[in-house]
Structures are given as C-alpha cells and as structure tokens.
Amino acid sequence: MAKPFIIPFLLVVNSAYAQTNTYLKPGDTLKYSPQSDKSVWISVQSSDANLALALFMDGKKVKDQDDSRGIKSVERLYFTPEKGKIYELKIWAKSYLEKSKPAKVTITESKNVQVLKDQLSAGQFVEDLHTFRSIREKANSGLYVYRAKKQIDSIYQQAEKEAENCKNIFDFYKVIAKVTGFEGSCHNYTDLPNHASYYMTQKPEYLPVTLTNIDGRLLQDSKEVVVPLGAEVLSVNGIPAKEMINRFSQYYFSDGFSMPYRETAGFERGMIDKFYMEFGTHKNYEISYRWNGKINNVSLPGISLESFRKLQDSRHSLSFDKKLMAEKYSFNKEGEGIYRLSVRGFDFATGKEDPAYTRFSAFLDQMINTLEQEKVKNLIVDLRGNTGGTGALYEKVFSYLTQRPFRDSHYAYTKFNEVPLDEKLVIISLFLSNGVKDKYGLNTYLKQLYPKQIQDKYYWTDDKNPLILPNQKTFKGQLYLLVDQRVASAASHLASLIKSYTNAVVIGKETVGGYYEHNGHLPLVYELPNTGIQTGFSIVHVIQDAQNLPDQHKGQGIIPHIEVHQTDQEFLDQTDVYLKKVLELQKERI
Known part of the structure; x- marks a missing residue:
C-alpha cells in the first residue's frame, strides 16, 4: 500500500471555509487536517470512487463513516473541534468502477450544506431500469428460482410504467426496490448513491417518537416523550400501523417469501431514512395510540433530524439487543x-x-x-x-x-x-x-x-x-x-x-x-x-x-x-x- 500523504489547504472565498482537490489511487489513504476552529460540515466527494472516512483526535479514532455507497456519492461529517486537540481525517476508497483510474477527491469545509437534488428525466429512469434488468438476467442465478419468467416479465412491465412517471430519485428507488425484493434473496442489495437524509430537509420536521414492530404491533420505543413507552401506535398522520409495516417491508429482502425480517427491519434500520422516503417529513404529527386499554390522540411538532437520530440511538429495545450482541x-x-x-x-x-x-x-x-x-x-x-x-x-x-x-x-x-x-x-x-x-x-x-x-x-x-x-x-x-x-x-x-x-x-x-x-x-x-x-x-x-x-x-x-x-x-x-x-x-x- 502506498504511503498516505498530506493534502494541501486551499481557501475558497464565499462558498466555503476551505476546499481542496487531489487524487487518490486505489489502495492509498489520504490524510487531511481540518482547518476550521469552529463547528463545520466536512464534505468529501469523488466522481470516480466511493469514499469512506475516519476522524482521529490526538491519534485516537473517534468516528468511522461510510454513509453513502455510490461512486459519485458524498460523505458528510459534522466536525466540532475542541480547543487544544489535534484532528486528522483519513480518507480511502471503499469501491470504484472497474474502468476507473485514480480518483479525484474534493474536500470542503462549510458552515451549511445543501440538500442534494437530482436533475434526471423520465427517459433516464427508464434507461436505468432497462440496465437494471439486463444485469439481473445476465448475472443473477437466483432470478427465476422463486418466480416464473412470466411473473418477472409482468413486474417489469409495471415497473416501466411507474418509471415513466418518476419525478425524482426517491420515486425511482421505490420502483427498483420493489423489483429487487420480488426476486427473493436476502443477499440482494439495491441502494441510493447517497444516504437518503442528504436529500431531505434540514428543518425540524422529523417524527418525534420511535417505533418497533412487536408481532405486528407498533410499540412506542422511546423514553421521555409524550407518548408512553410501550404504547401501541395505531396510526401516524392517518396512516394505519399495518400499512406502515407493509410499505416499509418493500425496502428489505429475504430468501423466498419469508416476511418476518422484512416487516421488522425497517423499524430497526430504516427510521432515519426510509420512513421519510415513504411517508415524507411534516411540521406536525398526529399520533393515535392505545394505552391502558384506551385510545388517545396527540398532535406533536416535528423535531430535527439530529434529535431523531438521538432518539433512535437511545431507544428502549436497543439496550436488550446490545446486551444480546x-x-x-x-x-x-x-x-x-x-x-x-x-x-x-x-x-x-x-x-x-x-x-x-x-x-x-x-x-x-x-x-x-x-x-x-x-x-x-x-x-x-x-x-x-x-x-x-x-x-x-x-x-x-x-x-x-x-x-x-x-x-x-x-x-x-x-x-x-x-x-x-x-x-x-x-x-x-x-x-x-x-x-x-x-x-x-x-x-x-x-x-x-x-x-x-x-x-x-x-x-x-x-x-x-x-x-x-x-x-x-x-x-x-x-x-x-x-x-x-x-x-x-x-x-x-x-x-x-x-x-x-x-x-x-x-x-x-x-x-x-x-x-x-x-x-x-x-x-x-x-x-x-x-x-x-x-x-x-x-x-x-x-x-x-x-x-x-x-x-x-x-x-x-x-x-x-x-x-x-x-x-x-x-x-x-x-x-x-x-x-x-x-x-x-x-x-x-x-
């Protein structure tokens, strides 16, 4: 492995506190010293490779990150320096396209970050759907194990109609996630190039409770919120619990026709992103729940994404799982x-x-x-x-x-x-x-x-x-x-x-x-x-x-x-x- 090297610093006026461009060869590791002494977003991007990063403080690793998987994806890290501490960011390629050469890497420090937007046409979505099918037909030995060719043809016909009406990358992702799950393999994988939260609002419009699926019932899984811990959530903004479970399940994949994992995984892994892809963000959430045999209704304001992350990371059920694992x-x-x-x-x-x-x-x-x-x-x-x-x-x-x-x-x-x-x-x-x-x-x-x-x-x-x-x-x-x-x-x-x-x-x-x-x-x-x-x-x-x-x-x-x-x-x-x-x-x- 080649020796890592220090990236030079380049100031960009108005658009960012700092920005630099350099090249990364497969197998190399970049080292970067954050320039700001204030809290900033550090964004790392390449058009040629999927990058991962690790932040070190005084030589000790304090954070690993690989949020996004696409070759042109972005990694964003919120950096809050402490006085007297020495910080270093290490960056390496997790993957790259087979035809790629050394990857150009851009690192930016900025006070704010923009919501990512895609500028794609219906024709481009349809083209990607055709490519998607071609890949599966030529390379996937499990394509026709649980589904007959007639069934596969039928779901692609429906998918093409839906792709023609897609407005954004979320719409298209839903189309091919459904097709991916239809095949029937828990090793199947289809994901957005960037973490879904990068495309979503930074306003306080996120769900103010967490949920877990216990035998088909959605229980409130957070302490210190208005809805009691363990209360059965019947609906959110008029969407029944059963519908939430069903719509979440399309993003998770199983061998054959097994459903228990598909119906529970989203509430453990997808509340940060797929909940909002499917149901959107809202200024207020109308929650109906059952507690002590009575049905209650409450209207709660949305919270920030960071606050919701903290809720999800401290949810009640997680402590048992951490002990188990x-x-x-x-x-x-x-x-x-x-x-x-x-x-x-x-x-x-x-x-x-x-x-x-x-x-x-x-x-x-x-x-x-x-x-x-x-x-x-x-x-x-x-x-x-x-x-x-x-x-x-x-x-x-x-x-x-x-x-x-x-x-x-x-x-x-x-x-x-x-x-x-x-x-x-x-x-x-x-x-x-x-x-x-x-x-x-x-x-x-x-x-x-x-x-x-x-x-x-x-x-x-x-x-x-x-x-x-x-x-x-x-x-x-x-x-x-x-x-x-x-x-x-x-x-x-x-x-x-x-x-x-x-x-x-x-x-x-x-x-x-x-x-x-x-x-x-x-x-x-x-x-x-x-x-x-x-x-x-x-x-x-x-x-x-x-x-x-x-x-x-x-x-x-x-x-x-x-x-x-x-x-x-x-x-x-x-x-x-x-x-x-x-x-x-x-x-x-x-």
Missing part, C-alpha cells in the same frame, strides 16, 4: 443440566488459516469437554442476530452437533465464469481486501472455482465442497435451537442442518435465510449509469444439504417448531422470551 460467541450455564452456546456472527474469521478460526476451534473443544465432564443433557444453540459470514465457521459448529458426515451443499452453480457487463461493475472492498483489483483478477478467481460448464451453468468444484466428518466428540443430548428473523446466510444454513438432522426443538421466528436453498458465496455489485444507484446480489445458487421436512416448503426460512411472542409487559421488562420458553420446556421434560 455484546460477544461474538460465548458459552454459559443457564441452569441445572443446561448450557447455552451463543454465536452472533460468522464474520470473525476469513477461513481455516485465520488465527481466529483456531481460537474458535479451541473454544468449541473446551465446550464439548465441559458438556461431557458434567454429563450435561441439554444444550441451547442460540443464533439470534447472526447474519452469517464464513462457511468454515458454521461447518465447524455443526461438526460438534451431528453424528453424520455432511457437505456445505448438494451442489452450487453460477451463470458465468467471466463477469458480464463489466463496464458497470463495481470493484468492492471484499475484492480489494483479497487482492482482486479488476475484472481480470475476478475472472481468474471464478474460473478456478466454477470451471465445469453444464447447460449454461458453471458448477462449484468438488474439492471446494468436501465431505465434512463429525468431530471426535459430539453432543448427543437434547438440543434447543433459538432463531429470529435476522438469521441469514451461513447462520440460516447452519440452522437448516440442525433442524434437518438433529433432535433440536427450534424456537423463535422464521429466519430471513432459506431452509432448502439460497444465493450466496460471492457478491457482485453494479452501478446504474444515470442515477448512480447501486444494485448487487450473490451470484452462486446453493442447494443446501437439508432433507425434505413436512413443515418446510420451498421459499421459506427455517420455520420454528415453537413460535415465540412478546407481551407488552415483557417488552417493557426486556424479558428474554426465547430463553424463557426453553427453560419452561426443560422443566416439563424433567
């Missing part, structure tokens, strides 16, 4: 004769050669020794919140839970082993971290993994899908598997194996990841030429090593044997209803 993996005793293995992600190691994989293996060895020495008969495997990661890690876990050999998949394939439409391909950070800097390196990689062509499909090599043997010591007692709507990718793959081939009682919510199959392994991202919207998907269709079960149908996530629900009081008390259900079942079995 505090450790990547752990092993704890939950009562007499019962332990819990919790794994919150499989992204902490890149493969078997990673030292983190070795440490995890030693951790699992210690776990199985404890279970054997104490003659434990009950084990909880808790995968809640686990969105996946490295396949070798989930395979390692299952080797301690099964007595039968297994494989990652029956088979896996992609539609190509040379990247199509490479002029629109985005070289993402995953490729860069593995030394792949262009389409040629990617094509070489694909030909190694998927060399065998059979009827226009390129199959995974056998040596990449070996038979995996059980560990020498395996758990043979009663398993309980905890899953929620966030369980995806490698985690849902593990959950499908556990449900399929062990005695596990599955407790929780239907997962976002599929039981029988999914698209995974390797993501590609493309950028649409006019809007700069990025769209991506995992290119490998995987048929998982899971047996047919009567309660598992094509297009479903892992369906729990026992679905859990949370009462209003349990929400207020932050009761772990999943663990509570396991302990109740264990008592019944004694």
Whole structure:
C-alpha cells in the first residue's frame, strides 16, 4: 500500500471555509487536517470512487463513516473541534468502477450544506431500469428460482410504467426496490448513491417518537416523550400501523417469501431514512395510540433530524439487543443440566488459516469437554442476530452437533465464469481486501472455482465442497435451537442442518435465510449509469444439504417448531422470551 500523504489547504472565498482537490489511487489513504476552529460540515466527494472516512483526535479514532455507497456519492461529517486537540481525517476508497483510474477527491469545509437534488428525466429512469434488468438476467442465478419468467416479465412491465412517471430519485428507488425484493434473496442489495437524509430537509420536521414492530404491533420505543413507552401506535398522520409495516417491508429482502425480517427491519434500520422516503417529513404529527386499554390522540411538532437520530440511538429495545450482541460467541450455564452456546456472527474469521478460526476451534473443544465432564443433557444453540459470514465457521459448529458426515451443499452453480457487463461493475472492498483489483483478477478467481460448464451453468468444484466428518466428540443430548428473523446466510444454513438432522426443538421466528436453498458465496455489485444507484446480489445458487421436512416448503426460512411472542409487559421488562420458553420446556421434560 502506498504511503498516505498530506493534502494541501486551499481557501475558497464565499462558498466555503476551505476546499481542496487531489487524487487518490486505489489502495492509498489520504490524510487531511481540518482547518476550521469552529463547528463545520466536512464534505468529501469523488466522481470516480466511493469514499469512506475516519476522524482521529490526538491519534485516537473517534468516528468511522461510510454513509453513502455510490461512486459519485458524498460523505458528510459534522466536525466540532475542541480547543487544544489535534484532528486528522483519513480518507480511502471503499469501491470504484472497474474502468476507473485514480480518483479525484474534493474536500470542503462549510458552515451549511445543501440538500442534494437530482436533475434526471423520465427517459433516464427508464434507461436505468432497462440496465437494471439486463444485469439481473445476465448475472443473477437466483432470478427465476422463486418466480416464473412470466411473473418477472409482468413486474417489469409495471415497473416501466411507474418509471415513466418518476419525478425524482426517491420515486425511482421505490420502483427498483420493489423489483429487487420480488426476486427473493436476502443477499440482494439495491441502494441510493447517497444516504437518503442528504436529500431531505434540514428543518425540524422529523417524527418525534420511535417505533418497533412487536408481532405486528407498533410499540412506542422511546423514553421521555409524550407518548408512553410501550404504547401501541395505531396510526401516524392517518396512516394505519399495518400499512406502515407493509410499505416499509418493500425496502428489505429475504430468501423466498419469508416476511418476518422484512416487516421488522425497517423499524430497526430504516427510521432515519426510509420512513421519510415513504411517508415524507411534516411540521406536525398526529399520533393515535392505545394505552391502558384506551385510545388517545396527540398532535406533536416535528423535531430535527439530529434529535431523531438521538432518539433512535437511545431507544428502549436497543439496550436488550446490545446486551444480546455484546460477544461474538460465548458459552454459559443457564441452569441445572443446561448450557447455552451463543454465536452472533460468522464474520470473525476469513477461513481455516485465520488465527481466529483456531481460537474458535479451541473454544468449541473446551465446550464439548465441559458438556461431557458434567454429563450435561441439554444444550441451547442460540443464533439470534447472526447474519452469517464464513462457511468454515458454521461447518465447524455443526461438526460438534451431528453424528453424520455432511457437505456445505448438494451442489452450487453460477451463470458465468467471466463477469458480464463489466463496464458497470463495481470493484468492492471484499475484492480489494483479497487482492482482486479488476475484472481480470475476478475472472481468474471464478474460473478456478466454477470451471465445469453444464447447460449454461458453471458448477462449484468438488474439492471446494468436501465431505465434512463429525468431530471426535459430539453432543448427543437434547438440543434447543433459538432463531429470529435476522438469521441469514451461513447462520440460516447452519440452522437448516440442525433442524434437518438433529433432535433440536427450534424456537423463535422464521429466519430471513432459506431452509432448502439460497444465493450466496460471492457478491457482485453494479452501478446504474444515470442515477448512480447501486444494485448487487450473490451470484452462486446453493442447494443446501437439508432433507425434505413436512413443515418446510420451498421459499421459506427455517420455520420454528415453537413460535415465540412478546407481551407488552415483557417488552417493557426486556424479558428474554426465547430463553424463557426453553427453560419452561426443560422443566416439563424433567
């Protein structure tokens, strides 16, 4: 990696406090010293690369930021300096178009920032829709897994009519988000080039409460606001809760037809941006809610975006989630004769050669020794919140839970082993971290993994899908598997194996990841030429090593044997209803 260098300072009269232009090569890092001693907005932009930044104070990192994903996107950071402190901003390219050369970077310090506006015609939106479809048809092996060609044709016909009437980038984003979700893959990705808040008003017109979806009911999730914590919000500005849930769900994607994640994710992740894209900002909010059996109505003024961010970041439900996700993996005793293995992600190691994989293996060895020495008969495997990661890690876990050999998949394939439409391909950070800097390196990689062509499909090599043997010591007692709507990718793959081939009682919510199959392994991202919207998907269709079960149908996530629900009081008390259900079942079995 080339050495970072200091950016020179250039004053621009009237338009900004400071502005500079320089060039950034892939792999380089820029260093910039903020010039202002007052609070300012620092904006960083390039027409050639998607940038990320980190702010350091006296050598210590105080903030990471990668709000926007498009190649021509902007990163905005509100900088408030403290006297006597030394600040430094580091800037690097997270991704760039395959054809890109060194990226020109502009850094501006200014008192205020403008709302971003797009100047696009209906014809440009339609052109991007055509490009979008061409990308999916040529590169996405999951396009026709859950939908027939006639269905895909129909939704694109409707999308084209809608694109012709689009007034702005939000309108068009809604059109292609709907199409993206229709395909049925939790690895699908379509997003605006800039963070949605950059396009929206800076006036105090944002929702003065936060919401969470608990079993189809929207509960007020903030303390110290007029509407009581835990009150059921029935409508906002006349829009019923059910309609808000349905309209939010179009922005989030699942394998097949699974809905629990799509219906809850927006209230956890999308209140900052997608709520306002869908419902707009308002000077006043008319809120109808139920509290203590009575329906109440209140009119509240909008608040600033920064105030809403603080509400969202301090919401009641988040404290339980932070506690749940505090450790990547752990092993704890939950009562007499019962332990819990919790794994919150499989992204902490890149493969078997990673030292983190070795440490995890030693951790699992210690776990199985404890279970054997104490003659434990009950084990909880808790995968809640686990969105996946490295396949070798989930395979390692299952080797301690099964007595039968297994494989990652029956088979896996992609539609190509040379990247199509490479002029629109985005070289993402995953490729860069593995030394792949262009389409040629990617094509070489694909030909190694998927060399065998059979009827226009390129199959995974056998040596990449070996038979995996059980560990020498395996758990043979009663398993309980905890899953929620966030369980995806490698985690849902593990959950499908556990449900399929062990005695596990599955407790929780239907997962976002599929039981029988999914698209995974390797993501590609493309950028649409006019809007700069990025769209991506995992290119490998995987048929998982899971047996047919009567309660598992094509297009479903892992369906729990026992679905859990949370009462209003349990929400207020932050009761772990999943663990509570396991302990109740264990008592019944004694």
